[in-house]
Amino acid sequence: MKSQWEALYVELRDGIRNRKYAPGQRLPTEHELSASHGVSRNTVRRAYLALSQDGLIRIVNGRGSYVMENGIVYEIDAVSRFRDVLDRLGVDSTSRVIQSAVEAAVGEVAERLELVEGNLVLRHTTVILGGDVPFILTTRYFPFDLIPDFENRLARMGAFTPLLREEGLGDLHRVSTTVGARMPRDDEAALLACPHNAPLLDVSALGRLSDGRAVEWQQAVMNSQLIRLSFSA
Known part of the structure; x- marks a missing residue:
């Protein structure tokens, strides 16, 4: 059974791959995802960190997280x-x-x-x-x-x-x-x-x-x- 951060990671990863989130698009904030999914901000932060390490998003301090442009x-x-x-x-x-x-x-x-x-x-x-x-x-x-x-x-x-x-x-x-x-x-x-x-x-x-x-x-x-x-x- 997946942990909360892993489940959120998979949901976001699949959304990026399926172009629900377009290249360059700003993703929801930690606060927004925390509220909409009923999880802690630390859970969201861990999912975003994993997405960043996989090269799917880039995290810009003070500005948010963005889907990586490519190609x-x-x-x-x-x-x-x-x-x-x-x-x-x-x-x-x-x-x-x-x-x-x-x-x-x-x-x-x-x-x-x-x-x-x-x-x-x-x-x-x-x-x-x-x-x-x-x-x-x-x-x-x-x-x-x-x-x-x-x-x-x-x-x-x-x-x-x-x-x-x-x-x-x-x-x-x-x-x-x-x-x-x-x-x-x-x-x-x-x-x-x-x-x-x-x-x-x-x-x-x-x-x-x-x-x-x-x-x-x-x-x-x-x-x-x-x-x-x-x-x-």
């Missing part, structure tokens, strides 16, 4: 950008800066950007959101001498590609992409509002200008429950 296909080619995918779907996209700093290029960063170790790079970490849903956490490295007043202008514009065009440097072309998978760190799970037991897509990519100069080395993690990658020739 956005990100088709990767030389010029594709995830924010363009969201825009085509009619989803408002934003980028939230987590950290930005100028530092010396070392190791893989220097190698990928074809710089002498010690040359300065701009390290820029952001979360890409669709609506209020975080999809991608990305850290990008750029040669600091690429654009005058680089850090401030990137912060103001919020995107690298239009900044390149404004500076007359042309378009950015992705020349290589490597994809793996791993479990999230605590900070990544928090920033992406994803379960600790759901793998992330671990993606690295190199971007060059049309003249061949390497100008962007990107290391990103993506919520695998929300994004599917597709590669085109």
Whole structure:
């Protein structure tokens, strides 16, 4: 015989799978479910925690619990950008800066950007959101001498590609992409509002200008429950 929280979990799980609750929909509050089902709020909380651990919902502190969106296909080619995918779907996209700093290029960063170790790079970490849903956490490295007043202008514009065009440097072309998978760190799970037991897509990519100069080395993690990658020739 199922416990109260297990019975509630099954009811909600089946409701999500049967689309009684649509992707992105806010679920009833703990108080509402407690009253309608005659159970304690701790029972509701335990059922919601299990749904979150299964990747079916995301719990946003102070705002509620939401059914996980899923299935956005990100088709990767030389010029594709995830924010363009969201825009085509009619989803408002934003980028939230987590950290930005100028530092010396070392190791893989220097190698990928074809710089002498010690040359300065701009390290820029952001979360890409669709609506209020975080999809991608990305850290990008750029040669600091690429654009005058680089850090401030990137912060103001919020995107690298239009900044390149404004500076007359042309378009950015992705020349290589490597994809793996791993479990999230605590900070990544928090920033992406994803379960600790759901793998992330671990993606690295190199971007060059049309003249061949390497100008962007990107290391990103993506919520695998929300994004599917597709590669085109």
